[in-house]
Amino acid sequence: MQRTLHRLIISGISILLGPVLQASISGQIYPMSQKRIFQSIDSELSYMAVRDITEDGNGFIWIATLKGLNKYDGYNITKFYAADGGLSSSCVESIEAIGKNVLIGTDKGVCIYDARDEKILPVKYRKPVHVQDISLLDGNCAAIGTEDGLLIYDIRTRDIVQADTLAIYKMTVDPSGTLWTVNDNNIITYYPDGRRKRIIS
Secondary structure (H helix, E strand, O other): OHHHHHHHHHHHHHHHHHHHHHHHHHOOOOOHHHOOOOOOOHHHOOOOOEEEEEEOOOOOEEEEEOOEEEEEOOOOEEEEOHHHOOOOOOOEEEEEEEOOEEEEEEOOEEEEEEOOOOEEEEOOOOOOOOEEEEEEOOOOEEEEEEOOEEEEEEOOOOOEEEEEOOOOOEEEEOOOOOEEEEOOOOEEEEOOOOOEEEEEO
């Protein structure tokens, strides 16, 4: 937990101070009003156990925690909880920006933050699933890793289909589009359409 928070702070410092340091090196001087100052937001989060972080197409920073979802606009944090409606659970495991929208995986299902309506909506699926990780596959689909296997989310229709039944705990997409996943026993690779490619035991 502390390691994740330290990474968040270091990333924030790098993001915020990078342009200032680059300007100093290039000899440019910014007026006082353009200086960026890093401010800790840890005490304002819904909970300190951070599970995931993403930035949406509007530039908002989203922070998933075990007790709520947080949206940071650079000044204030808006908190979202299951009790407010929309979220299937306040235990948010993974988030992935899809343009200006955000796909949200909880321990009880999948939701989407619709930026146009500024609402969190449930994504319908045949049963609640414990989401472990989410990765964009291409411009049309996202992979959702769950304890019940691989799900594919269609960005246009907002439908979910099951692609495989092997549990998935973490995943990433390589430059060729291959999805690499891991569970307790195996590394499993998939084609971009969700078909299983290879199991490495």
